[in-house]
Amino acid sequence: MTATIQAEGIVKTYGQLRALDGLDLSVPEGTVLGLLGPNGAGKTTAVRILTTLLRPDSGSLTVKGIDVLKHPDDVRRIIGLSGQYAAVDEYLTGYENLEMIGRLYHMSKRQARERANELLERFTLTDAASRPVKTYSGGMRRRLDLAGALVAAPPVIFMDEPTTGLDPRSRLGMWDVITERVREGTTLLLTTQYLEEADQLADNIIVIDHGRAIAEGTPDELKRKVGGERLELTLRGEAEVATAAAIMRGVGTGEPTVDSETHQVHVPVTRGAPALIAAIRELDAAGIEPVDIAVHRPTLDDVFMRLTGHSTEDKTTEEQK
Amino acid sequence: MTAATFSPRVSPIAGLRHSMTLAWRTLVQIKHNPAELIDFSIQPIMFLVLFTYVFGGAISGNTGDYLTFALPGIIVQNALFATLNTGMGLSTDLQKGVFDRLRSLPIARFAPLAGRIVSDIVKQSWALALLLGLGVVLGFRIGTDVPSAISGYLLVLVCSLGFSWLAVLVGMLAANPEKVQIFGFVVMFPLTFTSNAFVPTATMPGWLQAWAKVNPVTILADAVRGLWVTGGGSGPALQSLLWAAALTAVFAPLAVRAFKRRT
Numbered sequence: 001m002t003a004t005i006q007a008e009g010i011v012k013t014y015g016q017l018r019a020l021d022g023l024d025l026s027v028p029e030g031t032v033l034g035l036l037g038p039n040g041a042g043k044t045t046a047v048r049i050l051t052t053l054l055r056p057d058s059g060s061l062t063v064k065g066i067d068v069l070k071h072p073d074d075v076r077r078i079i080g081l082s083g084q085y086a087a088v089d090e091y092l093t094g095y096e097n098l099e100m101i102g103r104l105y106h107m108s109k110r111q112a113r114e115r116a117n118e119l120l121e122r123f124t125l126t127d128a129a130s131r132p133v134k135t136y137s138g139g140m141r142r143r144l145d146l147a148g149a150l151v152a153a154p155p156v157i158f159m160d161e162p163t164t165g166l167d168p169r170s171r172l173g174m175w176d177v178i179t180e181r182v183r184e185g186t187t188l189l190l191t192t193q194y195l196e197e198a199d200q201l202a203d204n205i206i207v208i209d210h211g212r213a214i215a216e217g218t219p220d221e222l223k224r225k226v227g228g229e230r231l232e233l234t235l236r237g238e239a240e241v242a243t244a245a246a247i248m249r250g251v252g253t254g255e256p257t258v259d260s261e262t263h264q265v266h267v268p269v270t271r272g273a274p275a276l277i278a279a280i281r282e283l284d285a286a287g288i289e290p291v292d293i294a295v296h297r298p299t300l301d302d303v304f305m306r307l308t309g310h311s312t313e314d315k316t317t318e319e320q321k
Numbered sequence: 322m323t324a325a326t327f328s329p330r331v332s333p334i335a336g337l338r339h340s341m342t343l344a345w346r347t348l349v350q351i352k353h354n355p356a357e358l359i360d361f362s363i364q365p366i367m368f369l370v371l372f373t374y375v376f377g378g379a380i381s382g383n384t385g386d387y388l389t390f391a392l393p394g395i396i397v398q399n400a401l402f403a404t405l406n407t408g409m410g411l412s413t414d415l416q417k418g419v420f421d422r423l424r425s426l427p428i429a430r431f432a433p434l435a436g437r438i439v440s441d442i443v444k445q446s447w448a449l450a451l452l453l454g455l456g457v458v459l460g461f462r463i464g465t466d467v468p469s470a471i472s473g474y475l476l477v478l479v480c481s482l483g484f485s486w487l488a489v490l491v492g493m494l495a496a497n498p499e500k501v502q503i504f505g506f507v508v509m510f511p512l513t514f515t516s517n518a519f520v521p522t523a524t525m526p527g528w529l530q531a532w533a534k535v536n537p538v539t540i541l542a543d544a545v546r547g548l549w550v551t552g553g554g555s556g557p558a559l560q561s562l563l564w565a566a567a568l569t570a571v572f573a574p575l576a577v578r579a580f581k582r583r584t
Contacts, residue, residue, distance in 0.1 A: 051425045073331060073427055081425035087418035091350035103342045104428050106335070132353040148422060 002065055004029040004156060004187040005050065010059035012045055012211075019045040020056065021211035027189055027204075032182055034202030035191040038304070042211035043191035044084060047160045050189065051081045063156055080149030084160040087145060090134040094125050094144050097133060101151045119147040123177065139170025146177060157181065159190040163197060175200060195299055199223070207303060214307050226298055226306040229272040231279055234292040235263040244290075247282045251275045263291075272297070336429030343423070343436025347410065348443060360406065361448045365399040369452055372519060373459060380520055385460050392456040393473075393545035394518030397538055399452060400445055400481040402509055407441045407485045408492030408501040415583055416497055434580055438485060445481055449474060464550045473548035476558055480541050483565030486572035493579035518542045537564040 005027035012020040020042045027033040035043050048054040050061060052072035061068045063075050088097050095116050102112030120129045123143040128136060133144065142162060149157060162178065163171040178201055182188055192198050198205045199219040207215040207222070215222060223229075231252065235244055241258055244265050248256040252267030252275065259265075269275035272295030283290060331339075351357050372395060377387030414420050414433070423433050453461075453474075463470050488501070495501045515529060516522075516538035522530050533539050541561045547554015 048421075053421055053424055076425060076427040079425065081422065083418050083421050087420075087422035089346065089350070089419060090417070091354045092346065093353065096346075096349055100342060100346050101426065103345075104339055104423075104426050106338070134353075145422075 002062065003027050005033070005061075005063055005189055007046075007050065007061040008059060010046065010049060010061065011057045012042075012049060012054070013057055018211050020049070020059075023059075023208065023212060025189075025206055025213070027187055029187050030182075030185050031203040032188045032190065032201055034198030034205045035189065035208060036193070036195060036198045036205050036303070037191075037208040038193060041208045043208065044160055045211075046208075047081070047083075047158050047189070047191060051079055051158050052076055053081075077152075078154050078156055080152070080154040080157045082142075082146045082149040082157070082159045082162060084164065088133050088141055088148060091132055093130050093132055094120060094136070094140075095129040097144060098147060098151060101148050105152045115151055119150060123147045137170070139166050139173060142166060142170070142174060143177065146174075150181070155185075156187045157189075159188065161191050161193065164193065171197075195303055196297065207307060209304070209308055215303070222303070223298065226303045228268065228270065228298060229275075230266050230268045230296050231272070231275055232292075232294050232296050233265045233279070233283075233290050235265070235288065236291055237263060240288050241265065243286055244283065244288055247279060247286065247288075250282065251278045266296075269295075331427065331429045333429075336432055336435075339428040339432035340435035340439060343432055344439040344443070347437060347440035361403055361444050362451060365395070365448050365452050366455060368399065369395050369455060369459075376519070388456060388459055388461050389550055390521075390546070391519055392452070392461050393549060394516070394538075394542040396449060396452050396477060397480075397542045397545060398513040398518050399448060400477050401484050401513055401538065402505065403441070403445055403448060404481055404485040404488040405501060405505045405509065406444070406488075407437055408488035408490075408495070408504075409498040410437055410441075411489060411492040411580075412495050412498040412501050415493075420583075430581075431577075434489065434577070438482070438489075441485065442478060442482065445478055449477060465548060465552050469548045469552075469554075472558070473545045473554075476544055476548065476561060477541070480537075480561050480565045483568040486569055486576050489576040490572050490579055493576060493583050512536065513538050516542060537561065540564065 003026040005025070007023065007025050010020050010023045011018070023042065023046060025033060025035070025046075035046060037043050045054065049056050049059075050063070050068065052068060052075055055069065064078055066074050066078075068075050088094075089100075092100065098116035098119055099112045102115050103109075105112075107115060117126075117129075120126050123146070125140060125144060125147070128140060133141060136144065146159070146162065149159075159178070163174050166174065175197070178188070178190070182201070188201075190198075190201065202219060205215075205217065205219055205222050206213045215225060217225070231248065233244060233248060235241060238260060241260060241263060245256050245258055248265050248267040252269050254268045256265050256267040276293065276295050280293065283293075369392070372391055373384050373388050377384035377391070381387035381390055411434070414423075414437075420433060424430075429435075457463075491504045492498075492501050495504065516533050516536040518538050522533040522539075525533060540557045541564070544554050544557035544561045547557060
């Protein structure tokens with residue numbers, strides 16, 4: 001069985017820079033793959049290659065069994081792309097943008113109109129339908145852009161950083177919309193810089209750096225590998241550290257680390273919230289009043305520190321187009 | 322790019338349809354962006370009125386004679402400047418990622434480019450008709466016959482299409498639309514002004530006269546004058562067509578190559 005999206009050994013170089021350096025990926029039907037990495041890791045390049053916009057130097061790739069390099073037109077019929085920069089026409093209205101795409105798919109005027117209205121409704125853009133897109137907020141543009149990718153109801157969707165630059169509320173809105181698509185059986189590949197987003201949306205995650213996969217697995221596997229959530233406790237003084245460490249050992253899943261200089265105790269936990277409550281109860285019972293206690297969720301930076309030993313900010317190469 | 326990216330899976334008729342849809346898109350934009358209307362309507366009108374009433378008397382003795390001389394030149398100048406819009410529009414689409422969206426759709430590869438060119442020809446026809454109409458209101462008279470008048474009109478359109486390939490190339494090579502505009506100031510301004518579009522060349526220094534004589538803007542302006550006012554004009558008209566053909570032969574392949582590379 002070939003996966004819906006299958007790529008092997010993709011290489012793409014720009015002069016000296018190896019934007020993609022032998023990337024493999026595979027997305028089974030009806031699942032979501034999260035391509036996780038910092039700026040310049042090669043995420044956009046991978047999406048552009050998979051969506052026929054760019055040819056790799058070498059490698060083989062298929063979408064639903066169709067060779068992307070040999071039959072790009074056939075691939076374009078079954079994919080939808082929602083890009084990093086909300087590629088909507090600023091001077092058309094939301095409705096006109098969608099109608100245009102419908103017409104490009106050879107829909108009749110009536111079909112294009114119905115489909116546009118249906119999508120506007122579903123993405124809560126009906127009120128703004130007849131306004132030029134330049135008056136839209138960032139979140140509205142992204143929603144319209146995604147709607148544009150769905151006009152022909154493609155079975156495979158690619159989304160390049162769907163929530164980068166959005167405020168938290170719009171981000172949650174996008175997550176809802178994406179989750180809904182997935183429930184309908186769409187196969188989805190999305191790129192993101194946020195571990196939290198990949199965790200929330202993806203069935204499988206590939207972490208990429210310098211154009212190659214450095215880790216791969218389900219969100220849980222990945223979190224186990226990089227260490228999932230941890231409890232971070234800061235105490236008033238040295239005296240309480242030993243007692244607190246014992247309590248933390250009790251609620252955590254591993255040995256607590258103690259920093260006697262800053263009076264901090266860290267411990268890995270499986271589920272942050274219950275561990276936090278348990279820790280607070282026991283600390284209270286022991287008469288310890290912490291300066292600070294919090295659940296720390298791993299970020300992309302933590303993943304990178306763990307996997308590569310360098311943080312994402314070390315990078316100097318910018319994502320090339 | 323290899324042939325595979327441009328495989329002819331999409332039929333030419335479907336491609337034409339895609340181009341028309343995308344041309345429609347560019348024309349609908351005008352509705353929501355009145356600034357563009359000003360670009361290709363008010364600007365030519367300003368040029369025509371200002372040149373006629375400010376310079377007309379000084380150059381030709383009276384505004385009526387000047388209008389007869391200058392209207393064809395102003396129309397040619399405006400048509401060449403308008404080709405820059407093609408380049409700027411393409412550059413904007415590239416920058417905003419609109420091309421990525423379009424190219425991920427199962428449409429003909431040439432449609433985004435063809436659609437832009439078609440819509441810009443429509444805009445050109447409009448600006449041309451507007452200038453000619455206003456010219457007539459101000460006292461310009463077609464001194465020849467209807468076929469010649471129509472030929473002059475079509476000649477300007479064909480030649481501006483030739484020039485628009487240069488604009489497409491610039492639009493593809495420029496990093497952003499502003500750079501296209503700079504190209505306009507650096508190349509199009511001198512090109513149109515070092516001709517007989519606005520003034521007779523007699524008072525120019527010798528070296529400039531020599532250039533003005535062979536400047537394609539002069540040749541096209543003379544062709545339009547011949548076809549609309551003085552009669553004749555088939556010589557310069559033929560030369561203009563050769564210019565348009567040469568520009569197309571040189572710049573169309575380069576522009577299409579740059580287009581394929583950028584998109």
